[in-house]
Amino acid sequence: MRCGYRDMEVHEAVVIMSKVGLTLVALWLAVASAAWATPIDVAVTLTSPADVTTRRAELIDETWGTATLPTTLPTVTLTSNPFQGSLPDVSAVYDYHAAMSNGQVNDSDLYMNAKPNGRVVIMNMGHQGTTDWPSFATGYNTVPMMTALLDMGFSIYAMNMPGDATTGAHNALFSAYGNAAMQYFLDPAVEAMNYWDANSSFSKGYDFVGLSGGGWTGTVLQALDTRVDTSILDAGSLPGTQFCSCSGQNLGDAEQNWVPFYSIAGYVDLYLMGASGTGRSQLQILNINDGCCFGPEEWNDTYAAANGGRTWYQQVAYYNGLLAAAATTVPSDFSVVEDSTATQHQISDPFAVDLAVTTLETRPEPESGPAILGGSPGPEPVPEPPTLGMIGLAFAGLSFCRRHRFWCHQ
Secondary structure, three states: OOOOHHHOOHHHOOEEOOHHHHHHHHHHHHHHHHHOOOOOOOOOOOOOHHHHHHHHHHHHHHHHOOOOOOOOOOEEEEEOOOOOOOOOOEEEEEEEEEEOHHHOEEEEEEEEEOOOOOOEEEEEOOOOOOOOHHHOOHHHOHHHHHHHHHHOOOEEEEOOOOOOOOHHHHHHHHHHHHHHHHHHHHHHHHHHHHHHHHHOOOOOOEEEEEEOHHHHHHHHHHHHOOOEEEEEEEOOOOOOOOOOOHHHOOOOOHHHOOHHHHOOOOHHHHHHHHHEOOOOEEEEEEEOOOOOOOOHHHHHHHHOHHHOOOOHHHHHHHHHHHHHHHOOOOOEOEEEEEEOOOOOOOOOOOHHHHHHHHHHHOOOOOOOOOOOOOOOOOOOOOOOOOOHHHHHHHHHHHHHHHHOOOOOOO
């Protein structure tokens, strides 16, 4: 049974940065920052909305060697559902085949909702070592996240990372292709959005949910592609970890610390770029009990000393305050949640799952265009007649989620 944090004990609640608190943090960091180290990715260098546009164009040119994002389309074919009947409300599954430069390819699946609300969420679960979604580590809570989105009428573009979704394969791409390697992490989503735009498949303004390397993907994609309106990024990055000169070298995967790219805009700048613009927002979730990535344990062991001795909590408050202060010159909607309910590297269920769905549900629809456009996301499937039992279960689930949609609402 899904619950919101109204049902949690006080010690289980997360820390949510309020706008009042951020004002105090901004004043505090103005005094403290002078004595603390500032690695390449822990600084706001953007000065205006125009500067965001300029920097975005520079990053696109650095990655694709062109002034604008690619306009290519994927090849879309109807395919079988790898989850078979274990996911609710899926009417059809489409394979989106992206053919990219240097012979690179990507296949990702679109799960079309049987009772669509007209919107699609790009979902990326990071380095799983496989592109077979039913085989993903259960502790990451892929299925609960997908189920919650489907329950609320969202279709899901299940985006795979390049190759076999392993660190070794990704580092090899940068060794072989340099700047162009960044394309292969972004092209599948860019091509999919091109296809949806061309076919009026969904309402404009697409959303993103990502964990780990998927959270990193969402950070970069939203910064470069303004069609991504709202993103929920769980355990995907933490400023001060990739360019801290810990042990004299950069740490992490090549895509996370490729200097030519991040010299144009570091992580804090990328957050600001993704969260800036009318109707756009970025919610970052960091897991306090995450022994893998970007939690206090890893920070204290490896990164704190290279970041002026700041504790993990101070570091999160520090860069969140930087972004709050920058919002006066670059209007943006960025927020951080520290999740104490997660038991590992995961999208916590129910807390982060509910928070993601509620955040997406409360995003306002764009002023132009209907909520459901009626276009096709791919070849038309052959419909199967629903049973009365399936219809009853679907409506029961929908009623339950609607009753609880206000939980975790910020």
